[in-house]
Amino acid sequence: MLTNLSSICLYRPLRTALFFSTHNLLSSPISSNTSLHIWSCSSSSSTQVQIAPANVEQSIGVPKVDVLKQKLELLGIICDSSCVPGHYSNLLCPKCNGGRSLERSLSLYIVQKGDLARWRCFRTDCNWADKVFLEGKAGHNEVKKKEFQPFRQMTEEGLRLVPIGEKVTAYFNERKISEETLRRNAVMQLSNDVQRSKEDVIAFTYRHKGLIVGCKYRTLEKRFWTERGSEKILYGIDDINDAAEIIIVEGEIDKLSMEEAGFCNCVSAPGGGAGKNSPTLPSMEKDTTFQYLWNCKQKLDKVSRIILATDNDATGQALARALARRLGTNRCWQVSWPKKDEFSCFKDANEVLKYMGPDALRKVIESVEPYQLCISETETK
Template sequence: MSASSLCLYRPLITALFFSRRRLISSSLSSSLPLVRVWSYSSSHSSNGPTPPPAIVEKMEEQTIGVAKVDTLKQKMELLGILCNDSCVPGRYTNLLCPKCNGGPSMERSLSVHIVQKGDLAMWRCFRTDCSWGDQVFIDGRAAHNEVKKIVQFSGQMTEESLRLEPPGEKITAYFSERMISDETLRRNAVMQRSGDKDIIAFTYKRNGLLVGCKFRSIEKRYWKEKGSEKTLYGIDDINDAAEIIFVEGEIDKLSVEEAGFCNCVSVPDGAPGKSSNKLPPVEKDSRYQYLRSCKQHLDKVSRIILATDNDKPGQALARDIALRLGTHRCWQVSWPKKDESSYYKDANEVLRHMGPDALRKVIENAKPYQLCISDRVVSSDKHKPERIPAS
């Protein structure tokens, strides 16, 4: 490591750890569930010569549970920190920062450290215009900033811990009436509360991990599991998508999939009461924090189709998304007429009354989004949406 690199990392190392430690890891036997790690500490007079290592070093064997380290890595992955095999306890690893993506040069500016015992992981981005830092604990203690919203439970949220099971006849019949197939329910891991045949469970997953769950009674009463992450429903379906479709609810996401588009996500909290031309400061824009947490996915998207509800809140939601993600890459669907005096409200209504082919055409005929700001119209070029099949 060069002298300049050492100077860059020394402030963090000094601030976090006041003693010097070197860690030597032994090989991991395939038959053992634990990784053995040895550490030693040294102390000597600053005025005298440095004693030989054999005298200074006192080896102390410690064991680190692999499961603990894996849990820390999973929690970091929820925040976009993708740990690799070099992320081992006691070492500093440089990774790509999910907040700034390493700047124009895409440098690995995020220094990640898992403490020796595997109880804590911490990180800091050393780019001056980012400086993102935080930490996660193995025991569920609250950390700072975004981590607080995720690390509110001990261990990983699972279907078993939430007492979920595959949907029964009553719930599958409910979705069948809405033209949503059992295959689509399985693909999106739609479940029900164990022992309660009237409660639908929409599971929110990121990188295949369960990070949240929204419950809905058949009578249309909603609530969320405590500790659920606020993210887009179906986020894993747009990992490699260049074009995506935004809808207002989970059932609309499933409906769009029935029309052949799997590159669709739903907002987690529905639509706002009203919109505004002026964007609030980032720290006050809490309602749309989920857009910032999905920045890695959204930044690489070239085209966004807004298929929100055909009412005032739905139009306000479309406007808010367009302002935050860029009107130049947004298109908007126009829901067809239901009769002489009214229009269909959303994707599921079109699917139920007109069928999947009609819904597909509505989406394919989306028009460039237009937003008037101070008598100035901002719009995009017309383009056909990309259909991405289910994997």
């Protein structure tokens, strides 16, 4: 019964008004070039009206973009008022429903002419990408033929995580990170049964609304890897709910260090890479390196002041620039790490905590300067 999506197929109960009225259909000028099928279905019966209009927009008086949105609705994509031609919109993905965190992870773009829409879900467990045309082509052509994989709910048991042992506790104690801070941030370790080498592996659990959505592993010898299927979000995202001011650091241990200094409103980038530096920023759907920012966009949009406390090296400075460009330099502030000796400065938050103490780290955050001012001073040197 269902025609292809190049026709307009609308399903509604008979008692509900159709997308356009029968009166408008019968009173509009109609040609006999092509056929239009409109279905109205109820649980007990169905009615088919077959008429032959020449052009959807001219014959029926329905804007092209509204017809396109009806096609999207058939695919489960529910458009809202933000879905206008020439702009990107964040919607709920009908394939994965935003996972357990209910993220609006589907990036939808309607071209300016209103005759094509394309989209991509940025959740790694979904990654649904496709497009739909108004007319003239198949209803939707797959952009990336990748079978949908259902969201896998991560648990401590499923990941084989156990409470940290004496060796890992001693490692953090040396870095001045307390057991209380480790517990509050649900830092665990990988069970030795999983590792052939029997080495101690720290597990930083990435949680959103209390649920584990990712996990990053680190050996004591600084070997890193990420659990397959982890969502790309900021580490500690639940700590900045409704925060007006936040701190962004470059590593999980630096986030824990900030907490030792009294700053819980801190998150960490999941990786230190800054991607390619280009004069113009890529579109949100192509900005894969910073997908973790777009996945947390709703929370970040509410923040009025962002302190960038990335590492004091070339990679960290590049990351700070990339973050500022995406978050807005007007609301970004930059730390200046104190001197370690006559020739160098401390590298990051944990180094300051370890060698100078929590009061010194607190003073670093309290002495930040506007990011634009820091950049202008660097350029004049």
